[in-house]
Amino acid sequence: MVAQATPSAPTLTVVAAPNPVGQNDTSTFTVTVDPGLVGETVQLEHKALGLLWSLVDSTTLDGDLQARFAVRQGLLGNYQYRVKVAANANHTAGTSAVTTLNVVVDPTPVAVPGVYGCASATPAVARPGGGSWQCTFSDEFSGTALDTTYWHVAKQGLMTQPKVEKACFGDESTGNVKVDGGSLHLTASVKATATACPANPTKSSRKFGATVWHNVPDGTQPTLQQTYGYYEVRAKLPSLHGSTEGRAVTPPATPTYPTDTAKGLQETFYLWPTTDRYGFWPLSGEMDFAEFYSAAGNLNAPAMHQLSGTTTGGWKSPGCNIDPTTGGAVGGFNTYKFLWSSSRLTTWVNDNPTPCSDVAISGGPFNKGFYLILMQAFGNAETLNEYTLTPGDTPDVGTTEIDYVRVWQ
Known part of the structure; x- marks a missing residue:
């Protein structure tokens, strides 16, 4: 008789x-169970009046275990929670430890400590409401x-993309994040065998x-979040995007992206x-002002996620084509520009006066603080952009080089 493992x-x-969180604002409690089972029930409890634990809500573990x-309180104070x-x-x-x-x-940490001198002149775009632009952040990665x-x-641990085999978040120790030669290098790489993620050894991937991102929403460090403003990111895409430009097309009924070159990578500045x-996402918004898939060549495909779903402006607009006819440098550095005002979300590529995308907005969710994220990821099977794992002798699949980031308000 074989004894069963305990x-x-x-x-x-x-x-x-965030924690601290403002009155009537939502804080997200993210729970990880290790070992866990997809679909098993997790219960959230709250200790009322410091005396008894009571059930608040229950849900199930997703594919990431x-x-x-969503937790919201209308009165000031400290509230105790645990999960079971x-x-x-x-x-x-x-049962977890008490959180x-x-x-x-006012839970917002000091926004933009200090004054920055952006390395370029005041943006040519008009500042909504008049007045002059003030530089709130710049990094030349020098x-x-x-x-x-x-x-x-x-x-x-693991990135959300791709869906089939998620990638680890690499860092400086793995060579996926590096500042060198006046640029920030964000690299996608493939290893010969599955390797533990740097910060979460229980997760692994090839x-x-x-x-990299611009905020620590727990109040312990400066945050560079702001409401409304103008952004510029000058960057060069990985060579896997090829030497041909993407061309604007009408999005198909199913998410099959236009195929110009090899499939595999996704880059997003958002x-x-x-x-x-x-x-929860997408209800609180997400502004992808520059988004690329290597299967679509060098076509920029911005997407503004909001209460009503997703608005994709890049597939239809010729202003998103990165080629010489629109002032773009195929295979070189291009500047991706984004204007966020109370009424519109507008993107441009380089000095092309034709907007890449232009979306009218009103009120939430784009009326509160957001912060910047720069991402080098792999594509995903849902967009038919899954990377085939063939590391060979060159494990670095592709690197996005970012020359500078500049932000005004």
């Missing part, structure tokens, strides 16, 4: 962001290391991507909400 005790990790809860799972074939019953959510009047006072390297004020 289920292990689970590790339940709870991260609340994570669960998420029942015993199953994979683990015994478990304290701090609800305050040093030898990333300025971690304001930039933060994502290290939470694929490694890179993401703004992400500082808080989930309006609920």
Whole structure:
């Protein structure tokens, strides 16, 4: 008779962001269960009046063995939460440590500490409401290391893309994030065998991507979030995008992207909400002002995610074509520009006066603080842009080089 293995005790990790959080604003509790089972129930409990634990909500683990809860409190103070799972074939019953959510009047850390001198003249685009643009941040990446006072390297384990085989978040130690030669280098690489993710050894992949971002929403470090403004990112795409330009097309009924060159990579420069004020994605918004798939050559395909879904302006607009006829440098550096006002979201490529995309907005979710993210990822099977794992002798699949980032308000 073979003895059955005794289920292990689970590790339940709870991260609340933002924390502190404002009155009546939403904080997202992200729960990870290790080991866990897809679809198993996770319960969130709240300790009322410091006395008894009571059930707040329950949900199930997703494919990443994570669960998420939206938590909102209308009164100032400190609130205690914990999560629980029942015993199953994979683990015994478990209860997390207590997480304290701090609800305050103004949870926003100091926005943009100091004054920056952007290395270029005031933007040529008009400032909504009049007046002159003020530079709030610039980085020319002229040093030898990333300025971690304001930039933060994502290290939470696996990226959301691709769907079939998710990539690890690489960092400086893996060579996926590097400042060299006056540019920030974000690299996608493939290893011969699955390797542990740098910050989460329980996760592994052959694929490694890179993401850097501009905010720590827990109040412990400066944040570069702001509401409305003008952004410029000058960057060169990986060579996997090929030497031909993408051409604007009418999006098909199914998400099959135009095929100009080899498939495999995705790059996005985008703004992400500082808080989930309006609920989980996409309800609180996402502004992808420059987004690329290597299967679509060098075509920029911005997407503004909002309450009503996704608006994709790049597939139809000739202003998104990166080729000599529109002032673009195929295979070279191009400047991706984004104007965010209370009434419009407008993108341009280089000095082409024709907008790449132009979306009218009103009110939420694009009326609160967002921060900047730069991402080098792999494509995903849903867009028929999945990278075939063939590392060979050159494990670096492609690198996005970012010459500068400049932000005004």
